[in-house]
Amino acid sequence: MLKLIDVKKEYNQFTLNCSLEVLPGCVTGLIGQNGAGKSTTFKAILDLISIDGGSIEVLGKDSHQLQQKDKQLLGVVLSDAGFSDYLTIQDVIPILNQLYKKFNRRDFENKCQAFDLPLDKQIKDFSTGMKAKLKVLVALSHQAKLLILDEPTAGLDVIARDELLDMLRKYMEDNEDCSILISSHISSDLEGLCDDLYMIHDGQIIMHEETDVLLGEYAILKVDEKQYLELDKQYLLRHKKENFGYSCLTNQKQYYLDNYPSIVIEKGNIDELIMMMIRGEK
């Protein structure tokens, strides 16, 4: 569905160097801090910026060669861009109807009503949540094969985020051969949705793992100085000095459970894993 191989983009004080793949039927998450390179990666995929090296394949084609008919199969949400704020949903409907062959007008209108989005109000008068919902509804309105969603839940409250994620889950249930690449800096959003996760930091992919493995086999060991010295370190990915001793990130939780029954082993959530990957030392 989507393949980035050694994609490079150089700015004055930032370099993106990224490889990732989204497989058919999979939801792939891209997580990282603000400024880590998520949006740059999305812009490169969508050919909104030129790249300085590597290759990007979207739906089997070089992203630079994407034509109108290929773009029909993409559904896109950008964190900081959408239809003009001076349009209403009523204005947007004929535009989408004209641009997308498979645009389902009735379904789109029904969903807008279901999500309490007024059809005759200018988008500039929408709340942040309403704008975000509209962006996702637009991306889902034309049976896209690949959804590319950059921070679709940014600025939303818990309820609105949950509603949005439910929409995406439902879309994947109804369209099993579709794929999603989604980014968020709220990792809990991605935990329950993604099949695999890429972690990006300073423009580099620092980790790629299936979500189940990440949640099941990764753990944080909390040890004092003495325990740390005695610890077998071959399965430690990162370690970080703490007041009590050390926090250590491992992807072999069971090994340490079996061999070091006395140490504290916490099943870390993704936020903690990110913190360890970024702040910890190798």
Added chain:
Amino acid sequence: MLGLLIKDFKLLKNQKAFFMMLIGFALFFLVINNDPIFVVAYVTFLSCLFVVSSISYDEYNNSNVFLMTLPITRKEYTIEKYTFGLLIGSCSWVLATTLTTVYSYLNMSHFQLIEWLGTCFVMLLIALIFMSIVVPVQLKFGQTKGNVAMILCMAAIAAIGFAGIKVAELFGIDIFGIIDSLSTMGSAALLVMILAFVLVCLGISYSISLQIMRRKQF
């Protein structure tokens, strides 16, 4: 491309007040100043400027970034801007010409219809030359820098024109004499020449705009 045209016409609704002002001033100039050709020029030029405002609307809130993810290419976007400008400019020109023609026919004793329509047509062509300068400047520099760039652009054109005349004088070529001699060609031939010149300007303008769009980083 039709989707983009729909978008631009929908956005045009937001400029209703400006439209009403345009019509109001046009009627004012027509009735009070009794200057129909000024009305045709005024309405056609300002209408061609709507293409600039459509580019500004696209830039506002990064809307153009999102537009590039829709099933359109950068080439189609560029073509659409010229199509929109031509449509809105031509429609306004037709309306202004019709109104002023009727007015002139009713109020002028020696009204020459063909000559009058020829003059009106030249106004449309000049407006299109103006549009062919404005569109690439706006696409390249955007709303904020676009105004300054436009002034510099006009100054550069004037400077090039002035320098051209001076260089021609050095080689003993009388530019104004050539322009005067054009009037002996006959109105139809002159009109065809101006039309060809406008088409060349639009062609060059489109090529520049396309290159700007192709190189644009969002």
